[in-house]
Structure formats: structure tokens, C-alpha cells
Amino acid sequence: MPLLGCIADDFTGATDLANTLVKGGMTAVQVIGVPQGALPEADAVIIALKSRTAPVAEAVAESMAACEALLAAGCRQIFFKYCSTFDSTPEGNIGPVADALVRRLDAGFALACPAFPTNGRTVFQGHLFVGGALLSESGMENHPLTPMRDPNLLRVLGAQTDGAVGLVPFAVVEQGPAAIRRAMTGLKESGRRYAVVDAVTDAQLMAIGEAAAGHPLITGGSGVALGLPANFRAAGLLPERADAAALPEVDGHAAVLAGSCSRATLGQIGFARDRMPTLELDPLGTPDAAALTAQALDWAQGRLGGEPILIAASSTPERVSALQARIGREAAGALVETVLAEVAFALVGLGARRLVVAGGETSGAVVSRLGVRQLRIGAEIDPGVPWTYAEGAGLRLALKSGNFGARDFFLKAFEA
Numbered sequence: 001m002p003l004l005g006c007i008a009d010d011f012t013g014a015t016d017l018a019n020t021l022v023k024g025g026m027t028a029v030q031v032i033g034v035p036q037g038a039l040p041e042a043d044a045v046i047i048a049l050k051s052r053t054a055p056v057a058e059a060v061a062e063s064m065a066a067c068e069a070l071l072a073a074g075c076r077q078i079f080f081k082y083c084s085t086f087d088s089t090p091e092g093n094i095g096p097v098a099d100a101l102v103r104r105l106d107a108g109f110a111l112a113c114p115a116f117p118t119n120g121r122t123v124f125q126g127h128l129f130v131g132g133a134l135l136s137e138s139g140m141e142n143h144p145l146t147p148m149r150d151p152n153l154l155r156v157l158g159a160q161t162d163g164a165v166g167l168v169p170f171a172v173v174e175q176g177p178a179a180i181r182r183a184m185t186g187l188k189e190s191g192r193r194y195a196v197v198d199a200v201t202d203a204q205l206m207a208i209g210e211a212a213a214g215h216p217l218i219t220g221g222s223g224v225a226l227g228l229p230a231n232f233r234a235a236g237l238l239p240e241r242a243d244a245a246a247l248p249e250v251d252g253h254a255a256v257l258a259g260s261c262s263r264a265t266l267g268q269i270g271f272a273r274d275r276m277p278t279l280e281l282d283p284l285g286t287p288d289a290a291a292l293t294a295q296a297l298d299w300a301q302g303r304l305g306g307e308p309i310l311i312a313a314s315s316t317p318e319r320v321s322a323l324q325a326r327i328g329r330e331a332a333g334a335l336v337e338t339v340l341a342e343v344a345f346a347l348v349g350l351g352a353r354r355l356v357v358a359g360g361e362t363s364g365a366v367v368s369r370l371g372v373r374q375l376r377i378g379a380e381i382d383p384g385v386p387w388t389y390a391e392g393a394g395l396r397l398a399l400k401s402g403n404f405g406a407r408d409f410f411l412k413a414f415e416a
């Protein structure tokens, strides 16, 4: 029976959270979409939705259906995972989904903490930083779907909920779990539905996790899950596991498919270009899914089976904007996602069994096309990105969040 039930608002975010739990000694399975049947056997089950930018009512309905499935399976605590950059708009979806979960779980209160210090996301005095910059000056202010122009999380979350939002500041967090617990109880008793909790180090996240041991609902990034496995061990519910990250061996050809155009992914493609066979597609020059797919497969035929290959559709912001201006934003995204999903499907037909996919939307498209329903989580490649095993399909998949991973990620993945 699962101990922790998680609802994640996108696919790579779900994998990121699962990775943290596995490193903490829990077995974890990521389920794609609201599960239809019984939940898999694991200490933590993470239901991956595509609700981050869905219409509010749809995001709430799907999250509630996921919550019902987790509760029916006996989960003792619910975790709502959103992005470490708090990706959302004044309409939602973080506030409305959290509100619905607070009500369903009769929790009255939940902490909110997107901090992920290992990847540069920290919260101080309620303000979110990315590296050395405020969220609103980090590039996230230009995000095409969820521009983040206010770094003050009390205001950002406050605009999305009719509940009141308080703060557990750094000075309290520094004092440890008992002080954090007292502060959260005080905020709840004074009528706050949420507390943004400051965190700039993993040690602080561990303390916050310990303080939230009895909470029905926790909301945040993967960082605030760091302390949760220890809570379940302390309660005698989770045995010591040396092999939580163990996955079945998979033999087969290896490929990387990149559809993310984020800075980190573009750097990883640049690094890989001279070090592994690389094909860079040009969707702006050839905005035709069938032609691009044929080009990729033609190129891959003779190369697959040797060293890992890389097929990238990613481009610079200028070229992405040019294609969007020509055929529309949605059509441009769908075109590239279709190509990479079809290429993935064909490569598997040709014997590929180990795939790295870069980008959340791209991962969603690939995973759907491959008909994958469940991913068992294995060892970490780089912070936030583990290898996974697609049960049923017999594939190794690594779903990389656009901005995660070191420059050598695509090579390192296959050395791991």
C-alpha cells in the first residue's frame, strides 16, 4: 500500500519529485494520467498530469480525480507538486488546485514551498530566486505560457486563492522543525490557509519536511519532499531499503530526442554536437511533420545501434518565434511534438530501448505515443532527472526537464 500519494502538474516535474523520494529510500512509480485500475506497488505513487496550463476547471477536476485514486489506495499523505519556478497565472492553476485539495482533505491549511536549492531555486522572505536573480528577472518573466513577473509568492499565490497566505520566514526556519511547526500552527489558527515557507538549503528543507509530518497535504517543488521518507521511517511505516532505485536491466539501442528550447537544453545540444552523432532538424525551414519525420528516420537508420544518437528539433528563441509567427504558437509546438513522438515510436520499432527525452511537453508527447502508462523510478543522472523503467513497454526512459542537467547530460546519461 502506498504511503505518499502525489499529484504532479506535469510529466518531468513528476519524475523530479519521484527522484527525490527514491534517493530518500522510497520505491516510487510514476503513473501517466489519472489511473483507471489499481495503483502499482510502491512506497510512493506519483500521478503525472498535464494540468499546469490547462483550463482551471479541467486542472481541478483531474487533480481531484487523482486525489480520489490515491486516497482509495490508502495513501497517508498527499503531495501536490508544482514547478520550482511556481509556473502559474493569476487564474491558476496552483491556487485553485490547492484550494480543492485543502477542502477535500479537510486540511484547513497547507505549506507552499517551491525551493530546490540544488538547482538554484531558493525562497527568502517569501521571494523566489533562480540562481542569483529574482524569479521576475530570471528569464521566467518571458515564459510564453506562464510569465512570472512578481517574485513575491505571498502575492502570487494570494491572487490565485480566496484563502489568506502567511509566511514562515527564514529566521524561524533556521530554528528547526519544532519552531517551524509552531509557526505553521499559529498561522493556521489565525486563519491563514497557506504558509509560504522560506528555504535556501537542503538542511532547511529537511526540517520543513519533518515539521509537516502530520499534514494531510503538502504543496511545493521536489525539494520539500526531501524530509518525507524519514517521517515514514520514524513512524515505523517504511523499512530501510538499500535498493529503492533498482531497475530491470535493459539492452538495446540508445537515442536522445530534444524538443526543449530552454537555455540548458540548447547548451547540452551544443556540447553533444561534436561528441555524438547529431541531427538538428529545421522546423522553420521545413514546417512539415511527415517530411521532418522521414528525414530523421532516414538519418537514424544507418546510425542507430552504434553509439547513442541525438535528434534535436530545438532552436533559438528567434527561430522558434519565427515559426510561431508563421503557423501559430500551438501549431508550431504540436508540429515538433508530433515529429519527435513519431520518431521515438519508429526508433523503438528499430530496436531502441534506451531513450532520453528533453522537455516536459515533448516528454508528454513521446510517452503518450509509446503508450507508456507507468514509470518505475531508478537512479539519478543529474539533480532532478533519474532513469526510469517503462513497465509493460520494457524501455529505459529519462525525461529531462528543459532547464535541468549539466552540459554533458546527454553523454553522461548513457554512462550512468
Ligand SMILES: Nc1ncnc2c1ncn2[C@@H]1O[C@H](COP(=O)(O)OP(=O)(O)OP(=O)(O)O)[C@@H](O)[C@H]1O
Residues within 6 Å of the ligand: 012, 259, 260, 261, 262, 265, 283, 284, 313, 314, 315, 319, 320, 323, 324, 332, 333, 334, 335, 336, 337, 358, 359, 360, 361, 362, 363, 400, 401, 402, 403
Ligand atoms: N524549433 C522549434 N520551433 C518551434 N517550436 C519548437 C521547436 N522545437 C521545439 N518546439 C516546441 O517547444 C516546446 C518546448 O516545450 P517543452 O516543454 O518540451 O520544453 P521546456 O519548456 O524547455 O521543458 P520543461 O517544460 O520541462 O521546462 C514544445 O512544444 C516543442 O514542440
Ligand SMILES: O=C(O)[C@@H](O)C(=O)CO
Residues within 6 Å of the ligand: 010, 012, 013, 014, 016, 017, 082, 083, 084, 085, 116, 221, 222, 360, 384, 401, 402
Ligand atoms: O520543479 C521543477 O522545476 C521541475 O520539476 C518542473 O516542474 C519542470 O517542469
